[in-house]
Amino acid sequence: xxxxxxxxCGNITAIANIYKRLDVPVSIASRPEDLRDAEKIILPGxxxxxxxxxxxxxxxxxxxxxxxxxxxxxxxLGICVGMQILARRSDEGVLEGLGWIDGQVKKxxxxxxTRQPALPHMGWNDVAPVKRDSLFAHLEVxxxxxxxxxxxxxxxxxxDVLAVTDYGSSFPSAVHCNNIFGVQFHPEKSHQCGIQLLKxxxxx
Amino acid sequence: xxRSRIIPGLLVSNKGLVKTVRxxxxxxxxxxxxxxxxxxxxxxxxxxxxxxxxxxxGHEPDYSMxxxxxxxxxxxxxxxxxxxxxxxxxxxxxxxxxxIALSSSAIESPNLISDIAQVLGTQSVVVVMDxxxxxxxxxxxxxxxxxxARMNPxxxxxxxxxxxxxxxxxxxxDNDGVMKGYDLELARSVRQAMTLPxxxxxxxxxxxDIGSLISTFGIVGAAAGSLFVFKGIYRAVLINYPxxxxxxxxxxxxxxxxxxx
Numbered sequence: 430x431x432x433x434x435x436x437x438c439g440n441i442t443a444i445a446n447i448y449k450r451l452d453v454p455v456s457i458a459s460r461p462e463d464l465r466d467a468e469k470i471i472l473p474g475x476x477x478x479x480x481x482x483x484x485x486x487x488x489x490x491x492x493x494x495x496x497x498x499x500x501x502x503x504x505x506l507g508i509c510v511g512m513q514i515l516a517r518r519s520d521e522g523v524l525e526g527l528g529w530i531d532g533q534v535k536k537x538x539x540x541x542x543t544r545q546p547a548l549p550h551m552g553w554n555d556v557a558p559v560k561r562d563s564l565f566a567h568l569e570v571x572x573x574x575x576x577x578x579x580x581x582x583x584x585x586x587x588x589d590v591l592a593v594t595d596y597g598s599s600f601p602s603a604v605h606c607n608n609i610f611g612v613q614f615h616p617e618k619s620h621q622c623g624i625q626l627l628k629x630x631x632x633x
Numbered sequence: 634x635x636r637s638r639i640i641p642g643l644l645v646s647n648k649g650l651v652k653t654v655r656x657x658x659x660x661x662x663x664x665x666x667x668x669x670x671x672x673x674x675x676x677x678x679x680x681x682x683x684x685x686x687x688x689x690x691g692h693e694p695d696y697s698m699x700x701x702x703x704x705x706x707x708x709x710x711x712x713x714x715x716x717x718x719x720x721x722x723x724x725x726x727x728x729x730x731x732x733i734a735l736s737s738s739a740i741e742s743p744n745l746i747s748d749i750a751q752v753l754g755t756q757s758v759v760v761v762m763d764x765x766x767x768x769x770x771x772x773x774x775x776x777x778x779x780x781x782a783r784m785n786p787x788x789x790x791x792x793x794x795x796x797x798x799x800x801x802x803x804x805x806x807d808n809d810g811v812m813k814g815y816d817l818e819l820a821r822s823v824r825q826a827m828t829l830p831x832x833x834x835x836x837x838x839x840x841x842d843i844g845s846l847i848s849t850f851g852i853v854g855a856a857a858g859s860l861f862v863f864k865g866i867y868r869a870v871l872i873n874y875p876x877x878x879x880x881x882x883x884x885x886x887x888x889x890x891x892x893x894x
Binding site: 437438439440441442443446447475476477480510546547548549550551552553554555573575576577578579595596615617618619620621623624 | 636673676678700704709726727729731732751755800852854
């Protein structure tokens with residue numbers, strides 16, 4: 430069973446609908462006890478870093494997620510700010526993230542931008558995997574996904590970078606460390622590429 | 634490479650989709666959910682849905698419709714109409730909408746922009762300006778073009794950027810439904826005033842019009858209503874959208890442009 434964490438910060442229904450069409454069973458976890466049967470976890474996230482972290486803590490999800498992910502090694506996929514809170518810190522806020530992948534969330538550097546618009550990075554952009562990983566299997570050539578963000582995950586270990594995207598300069602658009610995955614883009618809003626990526630996660 | 638966004642802009646009135654001409658004579662063009670299903674198949678870049686009844690009738694946003702739309706959309710959705718408070722915006726984002734469009738409420742209380750941006754993130758706040766060309770320059774209108782805001786879009790664009798908006802949509806009342814091309818002069822004056830993502834709505838009658846917008850401004854949001862819901866000179870309702878090759882051809886033009894004001 431894939432559990433989608435519902436803490437008021439992200440597109441739960443769009444993700445659930447895609448899995449419904451794929452015939453993959455999902456459950457919506459709105460309380461910590463809903464995570465009991467989770468074999469895989471999706472952590473969406475829309476909003477400012479501190480707002481998202483606050484919502485997660487208010488729901489009491491931090492401890493059960495720590496246990497599931499760090500102790501029981503269940504695969505987890507963080508989406509957008511759900512990826513960013515895998516880091517410990519963000520320049521966007523002061524609160525502490527989950528700290529599961531070493532790195533810091535920083536604002537996209539636009540100092541050498543000559544083109545407008547600058548931020549947020551909004552729209553469809555290319556995602557280039559830098560490692561072979563089944564999360565990015567069976568995608569069309571030159572896969573592109575929908576982005577909507579101003580901050581990015583700056584990985585401390587280059588090995589944790591799974592894919593990169595170019596916007597002004599190259600930044601990690603997907604991260605991976607052991608059972609923990611994160612994508613900066615929105616697979617639930619990225620048509621066929623996004624559906625394939627979510628399918629891949631379900632088959633890991 | 635980031636690409637320009639080609640965006641169907643859909644208007645909702647009495648639970649149906651309508652298309653207006655210069656903000657009047659709404660013509661029924663179909664069911665919103667059905668349209669979203671077709672646009673899913675056509676893999677559109679993004680959707681803007683504006684409820685044109687909510688503000689003028691003083692209604693709350695139609696949450697059940699929004700919830701259904703968000704669940705159906707496999708592309709990002711921007712919803713506007715009747716959003717006046719942070720609590721409403723938070724509820725709508727919680728339903729799976731990516732962006733909230735503010736229009737009259739942003740003009741009446743500009744601080745709403747920063748309030749929403751602080752909680753939901755700057756990327757979720759879109760300011761839509763309905764603009765009419767007048768003798769003394771461009772002016773913003775609200776309430777479906779009936780109420781002058783006594784403000785020009787250039788000054789307001791600068792203000793909303795400072796307040797933390799994440800995108801500006803300029804909707805030309807004069808060009809709405811006319812299908813004779815965008816108001817490029819209006820687009821240029823706003824583009825030069827701020828650095829936020831900019832989307833232009835009103836006037837596109839062909840992919841060529843979208844091409845000239847992209848070749849003038851580089852990365853831009855090109856939104857259209859009539860173009861994507863009507864076909865032919867008799868304006869028969871037929872939902873359509875450029876295919877991937879057509880979009881790539883339009884986007885290649887953006888590579889030649891480095892628009893710096």
